[in-house]
Amino acid sequence: xxxxxxxxxxxxxxxxxxxxxxxxxxxxxxxxxxxxxxxxxxxxxxxxxxxxxxxxxxxxxxxxxxxxxxxxxxxxxxxxxxxxxxxxxxxxxxxxxxxxxxxxxxxxxxxxxxxxxxxxxxxxxxxxxxxxxxxxxxxxxxxxxxxxxxxxxxxxxxxxxxxxxxxxxxxxxxxxxxxxxxxxxxxxxxxxxxxxxxxxxxxxxxxxxxxxxxxxxxxxxxxxxxxxxxxxxxxxxxxxxxxxxxxxxxxxxxxxxxxxxxxxxxxxxxxxxxxxxxxxxxxxxxxxxxxxxxxxxxxxxxxxxxxxxxxxxxxxxxxxxxxxxxxxxxxxxxxxxxxxxxxxxxxxxxxxxxxxxxxxxxxxxxxxxxxxxxxxxxxxxxxxxxxxxxxxxxxxxxxxxxxxxxxxxxxxxxxxxxxxxxxxxxxxxxxxxxxxxxxxxxxxxxxxxxxxxxxxxxxxxxxxxxxxxxxxxxxxxxxxxxxxxxxxxxxxxxxxxxxxxxxxxxxxxxxxxxxxxxxxxxxxxxxxxxxxxxxxxxxxxxxxxxxxxxxxxxxxxxxxxxxxxxxxxxxxxxxxxxxxxxxxxxxxxxxxxxxxxxxx
Amino acid sequence: xxxxxxxxxxxxxxxxxxxxxxxxxxxxxxxxxxxxxxxxxxxxxxxxxxxxxxxxxxxxxxxxxxxxxxxxxxxxxxxxxxxxxxxxxxxxxxxxxxxxxxxxxxxxxxxxxxxxxxxxxxxxxxxxxxxxxxxxxxxxxxxxxxxxxxxxxxxxxxxxxxxxxxxxxxxxxxxxxxxxxxxxxxxxxxxxxxxxxxxxxxxxxxxxxxxxxxxxxxxxxxxxxx
Numbered sequence: 132x133x134x135x136x137x138x139x140x141x142x143x144x145x146x147x148x149x150x151x152x153x154x155x156x157x158x159x160x161x162x163x164x165x166x167x168x169x170x171x172x173x174x175x176x177x178x179x180x181x182x183x184x185x186x187x188x189x190x191x192x193x194x195x196x197x198x199x200x201x202x203x204x205x206x207x208x209x210x211x212x213x214x215x216x217x218x219x220x221x222x223x224x225x226x227x228x229x230x231x232x233x234x235x236x237x238x239x240x241x242x243x244x245x246x247x248x249x250x251x252x253x254x255x256x257x258x259x260x261x262x263x264x265x266x267x268x269x270x271x272x273x274x275x276x277x278x279x280x281x282x283x284x285x286x287x288x289x290x291x292x293x294x295x296x297x298x299x300x301x302x303x304x305x306x307x308x309x310x311x312x313x314x315x316x317x318x319x320x321x322x323x324x325x326x327x328x329x330x331x332x333x334x335x336x337x338x339x340x341x342x343x344x345x346x347x348x349x350x351x352x353x354x355x356x357x358x359x360x361x362x363x364x365x366x367x368x369x370x371x372x373x374x375x376x377x378x379x380x381x382x383x384x385x386x387x388x389x390x391x392x393x394x395x396x397x398x399x400x401x402x403x404x405x406x407x408x409x410x411x412x413x414x415x416x417x418x419x420x421x422x423x424x425x426x427x428x429x430x431x432x433x434x435x436x437x438x439x440x441x442x443x444x445x446x447x448x449x450x451x452x453x454x455x456x457x458x459x460x461x462x463x464x465x466x467x468x469x470x471x472x473x474x475x476x477x478x479x480x481x482x483x484x485x486x487x488x489x490x491x492x493x494x495x496x497x498x499x500x501x502x503x504x505x506x507x508x509x510x511x512x513x514x515x516x517x518x519x520x521x522x523x524x525x526x527x528x529x530x531x532x533x534x535x536x537x538x539x540x541x542x543x544x545x546x547x548x549x550x551x552x553x554x555x556x557x558x559x560x561x562x563x564x565x566x567x568x569x570x571x572x573x574x575x576x577x578x579x580x581x582x583x584x585x586x587x588x589x590x591x592x593x594x595x596x597x598x599x600x601x602x603x604x605x606x607x608x609x610x611x612x613x614x615x616x617x618x619x620x621x622x623x624x625x626x627x628x629x630x631x632x633x634x635x636x637x638x639x640x641x642x643x644x645x646x647x648x649x650x651x652x653x654x655x656x657x658x659x660x661x662x663x664x665x666x667x668x669x670x671x672x673x674x675x676x677x678x679x680x681x682x683x684x685x686x687x688x689x690x691x692x693x694x695x696x697x698x699x700x701x702x703x704x705x706x707x708x709x710x711x712x713x714x715x716x717x718x719x720x721x722x723x724x725x726x727x728x729x730x731x
Numbered sequence: 732x733x734x735x736x737x738x739x740x741x742x743x744x745x746x747x748x749x750x751x752x753x754x755x756x757x758x759x760x761x762x763x764x765x766x767x768x769x770x771x772x773x774x775x776x777x778x779x780x781x782x783x784x785x786x787x788x789x790x791x792x793x794x795x796x797x798x799x800x801x802x803x804x805x806x807x808x809x810x811x812x813x814x815x816x817x818x819x820x821x822x823x824x825x826x827x828x829x830x831x832x833x834x835x836x837x838x839x840x841x842x843x844x845x846x847x848x849x850x851x852x853x854x855x856x857x858x859x860x861x862x863x864x865x866x867x868x869x870x871x872x873x874x875x876x877x878x879x880x881x882x883x884x885x886x887x888x889x890x891x892x893x894x895x896x897x898x899x900x901x902x903x904x905x906x907x908x909x910x911x912x913x914x915x916x917x918x919x920x921x922x923x924x925x926x927x928x929x930x931x932x933x934x935x936x937x938x939x940x941x942x943x944x945x946x947x948x949x950x951x952x953x954x955x956x957x
Contacts, residue, residue, distance in 0.1 A: 197815055223825040225825055225935050287957070289827070289831065289949050290957055291945070293945065339785065339941075
């Protein structure tokens with residue numbers, strides 16, 4: 132009891148002292164690897180642990196599987212430090228060895244972890260020997276033949292070990308090795324090495340179940356400088372290219388012309404109309420240049436071409452006057468009523484002959500609007516009250532306060548008021564006249580605006596005033612506008628041109644529709660705008676003589692003025708409330724604003 | 732017409748029967764070597780057998796490492812194999828000298844014994860692997876293939892032995908294995924060995940077989956590869 136206690140105390144003190152002195156029991160050693168080079172012997176190496184500051188001895192112990200007998204390592208020296216070498220007598224194959232290493236020093240010992248080893252599976256042969264690499268010159272080109280020998284220790288002769296070999300080649304500057312498997316043979320031919328270069332060769336081997344050996348020392352070999360003579364390949368290439376060249380040449384020859392066209396596109400020669408090259412060559416420049424002169428250049432402006440407009444006028448239930456003309460262009464743009472311009476009854480953006488100015492914000496005068504449809508009396512004033520002043524006789528219906536294209540087309544007889552033809556002879560510029568043949572009493576609703584009197588006895592002469600000139604209407608309510616019976620068919624009046632006197636020359640479009648009704652239509656084709664008065668009255672001038680129908684109220688000018696000049700001014704006036712702004716055509720004529728602009 | 736044909740046939744048969752020499756007897760297909768069909772030489776036979784054993788061993792190696800990888804994560808653990816392999820009763824040379832000391836006949840016999848001993852255990856192994864859910868079909872197929880290979884190898888070695896005997900290289904001491912030689916893989920404690928143990932043991936034994944065959948070959952036909 133006391134002894135044990137004393138021993139304990141002593142050991143404790145010793146430990147403390149040793150710790151204070153920095154010495155301790157050894158650390159745990161560790162078996163690193165065991166290897167057999169020829170499957171007959173093997174060696175195990177361990178790694179010593181911390182020696183604890185004291186000299187430490189290591190011992191290796193082992194026991195075979197299923198046997199408790201522990202043996203110690205027979206040879207600690209042959210294989211070097213920290214190793215144990217098992218010779219042939221101590222090596223048994225296909226038996227597990229249980230190996231441990233014990234480190235002992237003055238203060239204690241430490242045992243490593245046990246390791247199980249079966250010698251048959253830890254074979255790592257030595258490196259092959261006598262590696263030689265020679266350059267062999269052959270017809271196809273030189274190659275390198277590498278040969279070697281088996282490692283001395285490996286006994287392949289008895290079949291105890293079978294080795295397979297591997298070699299690798301590279302140039303000095305290369306990073307990667309080129310590896311080749313040689314199988315069990317002891318030589319290898321390396322082809323396709325670059326000429327005039329030095330190569331490094333290494334070989335290693337492996338048993339059928341085991342580890343690869345180390346690579347041998349590098350063997351150097353230098354390839355000779357040679358030109359690879361791959362004759363057959365070059366011959367083939369040459370033949371092939373010759374063949375292709377022949378084909379190309381033949382193709383080019385066949386397609387000579389198109390090639391020429393492609394490469395050298397023809398330069399287009401000068402093409403001047405009337406230019407005669409021969410003349411130029413002959414040297415007569417005058418003739419040449421004379422031929423260039425084009426007769427009739429510059430072209431005279433034919434306003435007919437410019438100002439052709441076609442009014443699509445048609446009658447509808449509400450007796451809207453639809454004007455497919457440009458008069459409404461401005462109106463439409465300015466008018467606030469939505470649907471007019473796109474009513475499809477006419478294009479609004481064309482510049483009509485009839486000049487008008489849209490009165491913006493003339494809503495106030497809307498009250499003046501009357502139902503043209505009803506009476507047709509409403510003066511122009513009412514029309515003017517709308518934003519778009521309009522024009523015309525046959526005034527557009529201002530139900531919505533805008534000028535609508537007034538339907539000149541009298542499609543159906545309507546119980547509308549007839550216009551007094553005589554009194555009013557609207558000149559429709561670019562207004563197609565649709566004559567209602569059905570009944571003479573067919574009153575164009577359009578004209579109702581002009582008058583509110585039915586003129587049943589009117590012959591259908593609407594639409595086509597006897598005097599085909601712009602008539603002046605008085606919009607007076609009481610003005611019995613002469614019913615203008617539409618004559619026959621649609622007629623379009625168009626502004627032909629503007630003469631230097633700023634007159635709008637109108638002419639009907641289709642003369643063929645005109646019935647020879649005698650004096651009514653005697654030669655009256657157009658009327659031109661004579662002038663624009665200060666109160667924005669468009670004076671239309673009548674060029675040719677015409678016969679005035681009776682019944683013109685204020686259009687009696689035609690009679691009166693006839694003698695003095697062939698042209699009869701037609702005055703469009705708006706009597707009541709006609710705004711003075713802008714220019715309005717009070718009659719049936721439309722003046723194209725663009726044409727008349729300069730006249731302002 | 733038919734009558735005459737019949738008569739001819741009868742005559743022919745009679746002639747054949749009457750001829751004492753024309754007896755139909757079985758003859759080997761290739762009685763003469765080079766003139767007849769190609770007869771594999773002993774070296775060829777050995778090569779085939781050795782290749783077969785190499786394949787068998789690699790299969791067993793694969794299965795074993797698969798097993799170790801998936802079912803025994805701890806390598807080098809103590810007490811990995813407690814039980815002996817059932818073939819440990821067969822005396823096998825465990826070194827080169829020992830193997831070279833053995834006569835050819837004994838060596839051949841050892842090989843055959845080993846192969847015979849594994850016939851049933853391999854079948855059992857395949858059965859148990861097929862039943863277990865852990866193995867995929869690939870592994871159990873490998874086990875089946877292994878069993879077939881062992882069987883074939885045994886047959887091949889028997890043929891080699893036969894050939895050697897014919898060539899006079901082998902004495903007549905090599906006899907067929909008796910039924911008593913077949914062993915059951917029962918360990919000392921009487922329990923059946925686990926799959927892993929079976930695989931471990933078979934891997935080792937296939938290595939032995941391969942090695943012994945090589946030694947035998949290089950001893951008998953040392954021309955090439957030796």
